[in-house]
Amino acid sequence: MTAPKSRLSFLPSPGSTTPYWLAETEQPLAKHRTTSDLPKEVDVLIIGSGYSGTSVAFNLLVEEQYEGSVLMLEARTTCSGATGRNGGHFRSYYNLRSHEFETKYGKETAADLASFEHYESNRIKKIVKKYGIDCDLKESESIQTLDHDAMTTKGLKDYYAFVSNPFIPAEVKKVVKVYWAEEAAQVSDHPGTEMAVVVPTLSLWPYKLITGLLQKALDVGLNLQTYTPVTYVDPLDDGRTKVSTPRGEVIAKKVVFATNGYTKAILPEFTTKIVPR
Structure with missing residues (x-):
């Protein structure tokens, strides 16, 4: 044993x-x-x-x-x-799983989850600027691609739950862009994409930031x-x-x-x- x-x-x-x-x-x-x-x-x-x-x-x-x-x-x-x-990929998911969260926890909690990452990414940008932290921060966009019926159906449920949730501020909703069919394939540079969801994202060097x-x-x-x-x-x-x-003891409140x-x-x-x- x-x-x-x-x-x-x-x-x-x-x-x-x-x-x-x-x-x-x-x-x-x-x-x-x-x-x-x-x-x-x-x-x-x-x-x-x-x-x-x-x-x-x-x-x-x-x-x-x-x-x-x-x-x-x-x-x-x-x-x-x-x-x-x-690796420092700072992606806010916004609408992702919004339908699931709304079903499980209600509209207000789903809104809190969707909004949290948006405001936190903005806070990261403000802190980096305010304190002059050199961490290679770059603003970009992230694309979620949906290319078959099952995925697109789920993506639609999530997206509509997100945009119809009255507890999510308009300023959060407006940063999420959705493209369909040929336009979606062009935006994502991925043939066959039926739905593409584009959201703002950040990249940075975590070690340098921290x-x-x-x-x-x-x-x-x-x-x-x-x-x-x-x-x-x-x-x-x-x-x-x-x-x-190994170096001794400390008493902490x-x-x-x-x-x-x-x-x-x-x-x-x-x-x-x-x-x-």
Whole structure:
């Protein structure tokens, strides 16, 4: 019988491969440690330096000007997990699955889902411009092609559910363009296309975006510690949390787990809830 794995074996591998997105750019924050030693106590401790962890740190310290102490722990180099391996295609789906969402959750929730990505992509553009983040951001268009009866029928249901939903703002609806038959084939450059849905999209370099935002957070007080994996998290009786690492322990008032597929290594209760693919 095979012995069960230690949950610590689910921590990020120290010998991971280097993806193109990291190999082809400078990495000034790769091995960054703001202080030589870990602080004994902090107000907020963030585990993980990718999209989620950096978003929390950036919004707390830069956007909200939070005055408490914020510590970020990264098991390997900065932004070396899924975010550093992301190709950066930022596509909002708008009408896609609108009929399904409306049937399952109602018109208001379907509208929230359709509108969320539109406004988030606009927010990304505004943040990049406001803070001068060099991340190779480019605006473009994405085309969804439907080329047989079953797909076209579903596409029509989704599109009409989208345009007829009274809770979706007109400014969101108007950015979705639909083409039919010969025009659809011409727009998509794909013979046989019966319906083509064109929506705005973005492309960017995620590693550059996130490390750019991370630097802004560092400039206003974030303490970043790389090569510091969290091995145990223990709630204390006073509501605080003791976080253990190979470099020592930190007591935190709040802990943010931005650990993606590695969550089960420190929160075993999520073993069957967050499953990496």
